[in-house]
Amino acid sequence: MPIHEHWHAAAAAKGFEITCRVDDRYHLMLRCEACGQEHRSKLHVLMTSQPLCPHCMDARWRADAEAAGLVWLGRDPEDRHYGFYQAPCGHGLRRQFELVKRIAAGECAHRCERCQNEKEEAEAKARGWSLIGPAPGRGPNYRVYRHSCGHEQAIARANMQSGRFNCASCGEGWSTAPSFIYCMCFALPGLAPLVKLGFSRNPDSRLHWQLKRSPDLSGHILRSVPIRNGHTAQSLEKKMHAALRRNHRDSVIPPERYRPWLRVKSEIYAAGLQPVILKLLDDLDTGLRATD
Ligand SMILES: [Zn+2]
Ligand SMILES: [Zn+2]
Ligand SMILES: [Zn+2]
Structure with missing residues (x-):
């Protein structure tokens, strides 16, 4: 089958060279000037629009994947906007090319649904x-x-x-489970020492896994008093906070000061209140022992 001169010219203008015609009168092989590899193209595509070299596109997707910290596995045959990738955790992901580009550019992070x-x-x-x-x-x-x-x-x-919820059917949950009222102290960067009064089923996990935004922040539990259940702990704790706020208004620390370090919106006081809070906990403990 002949290759017409104006086809050659069109190919050259679009970055390709026609090497031969294939299959039928509608198809030919184009060699990409950028990568040197060939692909089968429709004559119609060559003459009316810009043919895309699949090898160059594959290389680009692979590079985007690498820049995004992913391994390129191939495109999704079902949707031309999507490809398959392997995440650092080892799981396979199906992602839009555009999203991977944005991850590579640092505009967003990838999240593996299966790990999540x-x-x-x-x-x-x-x-x-x-x-x-x-x-x-x-x-x-x-x-x-x-x-x-x-x-x-x-x-x-x-x-x-x-853990702050109950099962609506059997009632088991934080309000019925044994709890603690605790006093913690914190030495946060650039701030005077602070104390926190609160209640939790597990003050240690509350301190290390929920409150501190970073594990190297200095904070520890000064005292915790066991309480029959979460419901009682919550109501006792609320009364103690109300009394502290009423009698020691100046010791209440505005949340914007500790927000960069702690995941909590209130219940934080200046460390000067520490003896007052520990005394409250002592009284609580003796009171509870007396009624037990
Ligand atoms: Zn190419
Ligand atoms: Zn994963
Ligand atoms: Zn239940």
Whole structure:
């Protein structure tokens, strides 16, 4: 089959060279000037638009993947905007090319759904629940979980993490479980020493896994008093805060000062209140022992 001169000219103008015609009168092989590799193209595409070299595109997707910290596995035959990638965790991801470019440019980070899911399943399991899936109509912060009693319930993920919820069917949860009222102290960069009064089922995990935004921040538990259940702990703690705010207004620290270091919005006081708070806890402890 002949190759017409004006086809050669069109190919050259678009960065290709026609090496031969193939299959039928509608197809030919184009050699890319940039990479030297050939691909099969429709004559119609060559004459009416810009042919794209699949080898160059593949190299570009591979480079984008590498820049985004991913391994390029190939394009998605079902959708020309998507490719398959391997994440650093080893899981396979299906992602839009544009998104991978944005990750490579540092505009956003990638997140592996399967790792995320495993993490959320583990959080639920640690509290005797299993993760069922998203909670339609409750927004992105909620999931449906199933309790070990069999009851299914929509719960905010943050509550699953902190444990501050109850099973609506069997009533088991933070309000019925044994709890503590604690006093913690913090020495945060650039701030005078601080104390925190609060309640938790597990003050140690509250301090290290929830409150501190970074593990190297200095903070420790000064005292914790065991309380029958979370409900009682919460109401006692609320009364103590009300009294502290009423009698020691100047010791209440504005949250914007400690927000960069601690994940909490209130309940933080100047360390000068430490003896007052410890005395409250002592009295609480003796009072509770007396009534036990
Ligand atoms: Zn090429
Ligand atoms: Zn993963
Ligand atoms: Zn239950």
